Amino acid sequence: xxxxxxxxxxxxxxxxxxxxxxxxxxxxxxxxxxxxxxxxxxxxxxxxxxxxxxxxxxxxxxxxxxxxxxxxxxxxxxxxxxxxxxxxxxxxxxxxxxxxxxxxxxxxxxxxxxxxxxxxxxxxxxxxxxxxxxxxxxxxxxxxxxxxxxxxxxxxxxxxxxxxxxxxxxxxxxxxxxxxxxxxxxxxxxxxxxxxxxxxxxxxxxxxxxxxxxxxxxxxxxxxxxxxxxxxxxxxxxxxxxxxxxxxxxxxxxxxxxxxxxxxxxxxxxxxxxxxxxxxxxxxxxxxxxxxxxxxxxxxxxxxxxxxxxxxxxxxxxxxxxxxxxxxxxxxxxxxxxxxxxxxxxxxxxxxxxxxxxxxxxxxxxxxxxxxxxxxxxx
Amino acid sequence: xxxxxxxxxxxxxxxxxxxxxxxxxxxxxxxxxxxxxxxxxxxxxxxxxxxxxxxxxxxxxxxxxxxxxxxxxxxxxxxxxxxxxxxxxxxxxxxxxxxxxxxxxxxxxxxxxxxxxxxxxxxxxxxxxxxxxxxxxxxxxxxxxxxxxxxxxxxxxxxxxxxxxxxxxxxxxxxxxxxxxxxxxxxxxxxxxxxxxxxxxxxxxxxxxxxxxxxxxxxxxxxxxxxxxxxxxxxxxxxxxxxxxxxxxxxxxxxxxxxxxxxxxxxxxxxxxxxxxxxxxxxxxxxxxxxxxxxxxxxxxxxxxxxxxxxxxxxxxxxxxxxxxxxxxxxxxxxxxxxxxxxxxxxxxxxxxxxxxxxxxxxxxxxxxxxxxxxxxxxxxxxxxxxxxxxxxxxxxxxxxxxxxxxxxxxxxxxxxxxxxxxxxxxxxxxxxxxxxxxxxxxxxxxxxxxxxxxxxxxxxxxxxxxxxxxxxxxxxxxxxxxxxxxxxxxxxxxxxxxxxxxxxxxxxxxxxxxxxxxxxxxxxxxxxxxxxxxxxxxxxxxxxxxxxxxxxxxxxxxxxxxxxxxxxxxxxxxxxxxxxxxxxx
Numbered sequence: 001x002x003x004x005x006x007x008x009x010x011x012x013x014x015x016x017x018x019x020x021x022x023x024x025x026x027x028x029x030x031x032x033x034x035x036x037x038x039x040x041x042x043x044x045x046x047x048x049x050x051x052x053x054x055x056x057x058x059x060x061x062x063x064x065x066x067x068x069x070x071x072x073x074x075x076x077x078x079x080x081x082x083x084x085x086x087x088x089x090x091x092x093x094x095x096x097x098x099x100x101x102x103x104x105x106x107x108x109x110x111x112x113x114x115x116x117x118x119x120x121x122x123x124x125x126x127x128x129x130x131x132x133x134x135x136x137x138x139x140x141x142x143x144x145x146x147x148x149x150x151x152x153x154x155x156x157x158x159x160x161x162x163x164x165x166x167x168x169x170x171x172x173x174x175x176x177x178x179x180x181x182x183x184x185x186x187x188x189x190x191x192x193x194x195x196x197x198x199x200x201x202x203x204x205x206x207x208x209x210x211x212x213x214x215x216x217x218x219x220x221x222x223x224x225x226x227x228x229x230x231x232x233x234x235x236x237x238x239x240x241x242x243x244x245x246x247x248x249x250x251x252x253x254x255x256x257x258x259x260x261x262x263x264x265x266x267x268x269x270x271x272x273x274x275x276x277x278x279x280x281x282x283x284x285x286x287x288x289x290x291x292x293x294x295x296x297x298x299x300x301x302x303x304x305x306x307x308x309x310x311x312x313x314x315x316x317x318x319x320x321x322x323x324x325x326x327x328x329x330x331x332x333x334x335x336x337x338x339x340x341x342x343x344x345x346x347x348x349x350x351x352x353x354x355x356x357x358x359x360x361x362x363x364x365x366x367x368x369x370x371x372x373x374x375x376x377x378x379x
Numbered sequence: 380x381x382x383x384x385x386x387x388x389x390x391x392x393x394x395x396x397x398x399x400x401x402x403x404x405x406x407x408x409x410x411x412x413x414x415x416x417x418x419x420x421x422x423x424x425x426x427x428x429x430x431x432x433x434x435x436x437x438x439x440x441x442x443x444x445x446x447x448x449x450x451x452x453x454x455x456x457x458x459x460x461x462x463x464x465x466x467x468x469x470x471x472x473x474x475x476x477x478x479x480x481x482x483x484x485x486x487x488x489x490x491x492x493x494x495x496x497x498x499x500x501x502x503x504x505x506x507x508x509x510x511x512x513x514x515x516x517x518x519x520x521x522x523x524x525x526x527x528x529x530x531x532x533x534x535x536x537x538x539x540x541x542x543x544x545x546x547x548x549x550x551x552x553x554x555x556x557x558x559x560x561x562x563x564x565x566x567x568x569x570x571x572x573x574x575x576x577x578x579x580x581x582x583x584x585x586x587x588x589x590x591x592x593x594x595x596x597x598x599x600x601x602x603x604x605x606x607x608x609x610x611x612x613x614x615x616x617x618x619x620x621x622x623x624x625x626x627x628x629x630x631x632x633x634x635x636x637x638x639x640x641x642x643x644x645x646x647x648x649x650x651x652x653x654x655x656x657x658x659x660x661x662x663x664x665x666x667x668x669x670x671x672x673x674x675x676x677x678x679x680x681x682x683x684x685x686x687x688x689x690x691x692x693x694x695x696x697x698x699x700x701x702x703x704x705x706x707x708x709x710x711x712x713x714x715x716x717x718x719x720x721x722x723x724x725x726x727x728x729x730x731x732x733x734x735x736x737x738x739x740x741x742x743x744x745x746x747x748x749x750x751x752x753x754x755x756x757x758x759x760x761x762x763x764x765x766x767x768x769x770x771x772x773x774x775x776x777x778x779x780x781x782x783x784x785x786x787x788x789x790x791x792x793x794x795x796x797x798x799x800x801x802x803x804x805x806x807x808x809x810x811x812x813x814x815x816x817x818x819x820x821x822x823x824x825x826x827x828x829x830x831x832x833x834x835x836x837x838x839x840x841x842x843x844x845x846x847x848x849x850x851x852x853x854x855x856x857x858x859x860x861x862x863x864x865x866x867x868x869x870x871x872x873x874x875x876x877x878x879x880x881x882x883x884x885x886x887x888x889x890x891x892x893x894x895x896x897x898x899x900x901x902x903x904x905x906x907x908x909x910x911x912x913x914x915x916x917x918x919x920x921x922x923x924x925x926x927x928x929x930x931x932x933x934x935x936x937x938x939x940x941x942x943x944x945x946x947x948x949x950x951x952x953x954x955x956x957x958x959x960x961x962x963x964x965x
Contacts, residue, residue: 008492015489019475019482026477026518214473217534220438220544221490222463376458379395379441 012223016231020205024235033201034239035246038193042250045189055083056138059093059105062086066113072123075149076106081141093126103128104138186251187339188312191332193247194270195306197240198277199284203298205232206285206374219376229367229374233278240274251343261342265352269342272359273335277302279366280331286373306332311340331362385542385574386414386437391445393432406432407443408597414576414590419568421585422578423684424594425876426847430578431470433594434546437576438467450541466491466540470547472531476520480511480530483519487534498537505533508563523749525556532563543567545577549584553747554904554945555952561587580876582681593684600687605680612654612682615642617663619671620650626706627651628741628909632888633666635881636700640664643685643881646908648941649928654682681877688878700889706739706911713738713865713896714759719768721754728754730919731768736912738864741887741897743910747952750916752900753869759898760867761785773864786814789858793870795850799843803834803853806842807860814861828856832886848879855886859895866890868899872906884909904944915951922955 024030060073076084085102087093093105107124115121125142127135209215218228244267251257259266280302288294306312309323310332316324327333338355341348393407407429414420422430435441437449439458447454454461474483484505488498506512509529514522519530528548535543545564549557561584567573577588585591586605593600593608601608621630627646634644634651640659645652653673655663662673714736721729729751736742746752757763759772761781770777773787797806807828811821829835832852837845842853851871858866868887872880880903887909891897899910907913907927915923915930923930927944934950936942942950 011492012490015486019478019486022482023475023477209473212473212476213469213471214475216440216469216471217467217473217531218490219440220462220465220467221487222459222492223490224459376462377440377442378435 008222009224009227013227013230016223016227017234020231021235024239030201030204034197034236035242037196038243038246041189041193042246042254054080056081056103056134056141057101058082058084058138058142059087059096059102060084061088061090061093061105061107063090063110064108064112068113068116069108071153072106072108072112072146072149075152076142076145078141078145082138082145097126097128100128103134104142106142186247186255186257187343188336189250190244190247190270190339191273191306191310191312191336192303193243194240194274194335195277195302195332197236197243198274199281199302200295200298201239202232202236202278202281203284203288203294204291205236206282207289207291207294210289211291216378219378225374225376226371229282229370232282233275233367236278236281237271237274240277241271244270244274257343259343260346262347265347266339266342269335269338269352269356269359272356272363273331275363276331276335276359276366279363279370282370283366283373286370302332305330306336309333310336312336331359334358383416384413385416385450386412386576387446387448388412388433389446391433391436391443391447393429393436393441393443405597407436409445410594410597410599412592412599412602414574416574417568417572418574418589419564419587420574420576420590420592421588422576422592422594423580423582423585424600425580425879427596427876428594429597430594431546434467434544434576434578437542438462438465438544464540465542465544466535466538467544468531468535468546468548470550472528472534474519474527474531474534477518479516479518480522481515483530483534484537488537491538493538501537505536508566509533510559525552525559525747528552528556529560529563532560536563536567539567539571539573541574543573543575545575547578547580549579549581553750553902554949555747557581557584558949582684582877583679586680591680593687595688595691600691601683608680609678609683611686612678614675614678615654615657615686616652616676616678616682617655617673618647618650618652618676619663619673622666622669626911628884628888629706629892630666630671632700632885634664635885637664642689643682645881645905647905648908648931648943652676654678654685685877688876700885701892706892709738711738712736713773714742714898715769715771716759717769719755719758719770720766721751721758721763722766727919729758729916732914732916732919732921734914734921734924736865736896736898738896739891739894740911741891741899741909743907743913744898744900744916745902745904745907745913745948746916749918751919752916754919755916756867756869756898756900760788760790762790786861787864789861789863789866791851791854791858791866791868791871793873795842795854797842797850797854797857799841801842802839803829803842803845804838806853806857810857811860816861824860824862828859831859832856847875848882851875851879851883852886859890863895865896865898868897870900870902872901872903880906904948907944907948915948917952917955918959920955920959923951 024034058076060076062069062073073084073086076082084106087096090107093102093107096102097105105126107126109122109124112121112123123146125139127139129135209218251259281298284297284301285294288297305326308314309316309327310330311327316327316333319327334355338351341351389411391407391410392405395404395406397403410429410433422433424430432441436443436447437454439449439454439461442455449461450464452460475486478486484502493501506515509532511526511530511533514526519527522530532545532548548560548564552560564575564577565587568575577584579585585608589604590602591605591608592602621627627649631644631646631651634641634653640656641663642654642656644654653663665671712735716735717733719729719732720727732751732755744752744756754763758765758770758777761772761777761784764781765778772784775784775787777784798809801809804825807825808821811824816824829838832855834849834852834856837849842850845853855866872883875883884906887897887899901907910927912924912926913930914921923933925933930951931942931944931947934942934947936947
């Protein structure tokens with residue numbers, strides 16, 4: 001063999017990559033996971049979990065019988081948003097809450113009109129916290145309705161003096177009192193899909209080669225381990241980017257999510273995260289050498305934490321310290337934070353730099369470990 | 380150290396760390412050998428001898444103690460340098476099953492850096508040798524077992540390596556494919572002076588090699604040319620015909636039990652072939668009241684190996700079995716099969732097959748891979764419904780009452796299908812209750828099978844950790860718990876060494892003599908000699924049915940031209956295929 005080393009490298013890499021792409025395209029299960037599942041997730045998240053709350057039933061308890069207080073009920077009546085219903089007592093409202101017949105209860109205290117005149121009127125809003133995102137929406141509606149009610153009063157000149165007539169909404173969320181998260185649908189979805197494609201699909205591919213004995217044949221050729229790994233990374237990197245493109249398209253055209261940050265930065269950070277996910281998948285795959293085990297480990301070690309612990313479902317600021325620490329170990333957390341900020345806040349350069357650096361470090365370490373555990377050895 | 384050695388091993392020792400609960404495994408225990416260049420070298424030995432480990436070490440896939448130089452390179456220090464120059468075909472060649480035959484070849488040609496201009500000629504030759512030319516576009520996963528193996532060999536041979544390693548290339552391959560594979564290898568050695576090291580459990584394959592290394596339990600038992608391996612058995616081999624009217628296996632069983640005078644006995648061509656102990660002078664044995672006409676015959680490699688093996692393991696560990704004096708075979712049919720058909724979609728796995736099995740018979744199903752053996756077998760056991768045809772087992776129509784028939788049959792699958800983490804006793808108790816046994820009867824049956832299979836001492840041992848031979852005995856014990864009329868055995872001897880196979884068949888002989896009907900599949904053609912009658916299937920069709928002698932005759936055996944079962948098998952299958960081609964073109 002008189003060829004140069006580098007010439008051999010490219011030829012072998014191209015050949016292995018071509019093989020990998022063919023396998024990817026011919027194995028229906030792979031395509032389902034890589035392309036069909038992201039589409040299903042997008043559709044479920046887009047339509048199954050609607051963000052719009054329409055005509056939410058709200059119980060109103062009037063402990064203050066004054067006309068002003070009754071006017072509050074009229075103010076809450078915002079067609080399309082809230083459907084207030086006056087009940088006799090707080091107990092009755094609680095019962096409706098427990099029966100889940102109303103999403104919220106608004107308690108107007110006995111001193112409402114008196115304190116309104118003094119400028120520090122309060123109403124209490126009780127919310128069904130079991131569905132945190134819905135509760136958040138309804139709280140927003142109630143607060144908005146009351147704000148516009150007092151604004152109208154001010155416009156009509158009913159409010160006397162600065163500050164007077166302002167209503168303070170004191171809300172308490174029931175059943176999930178700690179909830180303070182904002183629900184970022186699309187950014188979270190991107191993290192999930194990239195984790196799925198990166199870690200879950202690649203976790204299967206090396207393990208499959210071990211299981212089917214194909215690596216043993218492959219090893220006793222001039223192939224280098226790094227070529228085997230690169231040939232795995234390249235096609236799945238492309239599949240991951242297709243998943244990303246699907247999510248971005250869904251974000252723009254399906255959900256009309258605004259994007260305040262820069263698209264190139266987002267793409268760059270997504271590529272970094274995809275490399276991290278591929279690294280996780282390859283390490284799991286090379287260590288377990290068994291498809292079933294690899295898929296279980298990938299699910300438990302990458303996908304579920306990305307779903308639960310990265311701030312997608314629960315805001316990390318509000319979880320117990322131990323879980324927060326775990327969350328902070330996860331690379332998904334940094335990508336989640338970055339992508340949320342890019343979508344909804346714009347280019348926060350210090351954050352971009354910090355999180356990209358962390359993701360790059362993870363990628364280097366994980367791919368390095370994948371290279372170390374992929375040796376041409378059977379013992 | 381000779382100049383012309385491609386592999387030089389000195390004191391190679393390979394240990395595997397203890398698995399959980401087990402002890403450290405010494406796979407190779409100080410192996411020293413020189414494999415010559417430009418010739419065929421065989422590593423022979425039973426499963427677990429260390430053949431695969433040695434080949435993997437040579438291929439640089441593992442590290443071991445001791446010194447191992449391959450092509451004059453220290454393989455432990457620079458495995459890649461060795462891997463660049465050799466080709467290796469593992470036991471289970473890793474074909475990419477989603478890729479076509481051509482794509483698999485291209486991949487390996489690319490990886491080995493075979494220049495494009497040289498590929499055309501090389502491919503043409505490989506495809507011609509392997510007879511895969513018609514299937515280049517077919518996915519590798521859709522090839523038969525033998526074809527996969529040939530494609531694996533073609534992929535390893537996309538270039539001419541300086542050393543070719545083949546790890547049991549013929550395991551699980553039918554005799555036809557086996558012969559074809561060997562022809563390819565021999566052609567390469569002749570044409571290209573290729574150095575080849577091949578491992579095999581088939582001792583007859585080692586006869587064709589220039590140098591043979593016999594491995595056993597990690598040690599080198601013998602080495603040299605085939606004649607060196609044969610030498611210990613020279614002058615000790617005899618053949619005699621059994622008394623008229625008696626199957627050869629009964630005489631063989633009696634001779635095998637006579638360990639003072641006999642090293643080994645096998646049925647062969649309707650007669651019994653014996654290796655006598657060197658100390659026992661003259662002819663192997665005479666039986667009271669019956670005279671046996673012993674003829675001396677030339678020793679084979681397998682005979683030499685058996686002599687060596689018996690020296691290592693002098694006594695079989697099993698308790699003596701009752702000596703059978705007569706068969707229980709009767710003319711009464713216990714299995715009737717008429718026009719049996721099984722289709723999977725368009726594919727006809729079993730095509731209009733008819734035969735009967737008589738009570739007390741040992742009935743063998745033989746055929747190449749994909750012949751329909753396993754499908755037929757599963758239908759007989761009631762595990763798979765037939766597409767059409769008539770099937771009566773133990774007097775019960777399987778199409779209408781499979782559950783009732785199943786109670787009358789025992790089934791021992793090819794793989795160890797018992798619970799490895801349960802003890803022998805727990806497995807027996809569980810399967811006994813699964814068959815509906817309980818109370819006193821269950822206890823009595825368990826005690827009976829434990830004694831029958833010499834498992835009393837192992838009753839508390841975890842089944843998964845039993846040695847291979849014991850595992851199989853346990854599997855058979857479980858299959859016989861409910862005293863079935865018929866015992867089905869699927870490839871019971873695959874992976875077993877020669878001694879374990881002798882012991883297995885010795886038990887089957889006794890079992891059949893006690894009246895149990897045995898239906899067995901095997902890919903060791905010589906094991907057909909233990910059967911009363913056999914069928915040979917190919918591509919779903921029944922090609923031959925009868926006693927081994929009748930089948931040999933059908934294959935064209937004459938008094939002048941004796942055939943062994945393997946030759947008869949190849950003859951019949953080839954003739955069957957020619958006929959089919961003729962019918963298809965007509």
